[in-house]
Amino acid sequence: MIKLFSVKEKQKQEAASANGKGVKQSAGEIRLQKDISELNLSKGMSIKFPEGKDKLLIFEITMKPDEGIYRGGCFTFSFNISTAYPHDAPKVKCKTKVFHPNIDLDGNICLNILREDWKPVLSINSVIYGLQFLFLDPNPDDPLNKEAAEMQTNSPRQFEAQVQASILRGCSINGHYFPPCRA
Template sequence: MTQPGGWSRGGPSPVSMSPSNSPLHINELNLPKTCEIDFSDQDDLLHFRLLICPDEGFYKGGKFVFSFKVGQGYPHDPPKVKCETMVYHPNIDLEGNVCLNILREDWKPVLTINSIIYGLQYLFLVSTAGVQAPVGIRGGYQEVFGGD
């Protein structure tokens, strides 16, 4: 169902522009109820935004926007995903870079956009207590919070 502002809420995506021709398998998207997707430019399905609104856990009630840029190498290369919302999270640095293994070394061509969406949603649901931030992200937290 398309929401005001172009966002589509959970369930199969209602994108009307020949999703069967898209390498993204848009017609197979099955969004969690806490996610909405926005294809602002119906002629460019390779650039879109995802809104995640966790309904439980520490980030409950938050709204987090991610931008997706799918390159010509997809599905052999993962899409570029950035968090556009400033958030203090052990897997998201201050520039919005996301630390999710399936976006880097664990990417496989059999993975889909749906896999990434569920992976991003999972980041906001798991308990991060006692989790140490990846080395590349620690500097930003030290700068903001001090300490190690």
């Protein structure tokens, strides 16, 4: 479990740093603080705040799967959270170029809870679990990378070999270079 700031402590700090200007947090920022304080990151996962821990709306999660065909890889996802969170879904992109049927070459992710199935009751933990599941069980039936989906469906052994080759030493697949991303 990760402990960053309690909601009240964070509000006190912001009020003190505002020198009496009365900085007010949005409901989305308060909810995000709660979600982050309750994160349950599994082994091989970490969180980073590139703009500082006081800028919670932008952060990165790094995953290192230890099972499935993506085991041994290291994948970083950027999260951009709207102040309308949790009514708006987080904007999540994969910063690591990966040969995956549900992640395109620009890092866009096909995960239903990031689109049409998002509900305010879901949390950052829900998104992280969804991302972990994509690495354990890629879904070729709902692809963003059609070439990866076709290979996974038609030649599963070749798909697994290409994924492992791209993770371990980097390789070109269908004219696109995937740099190594081993943990």
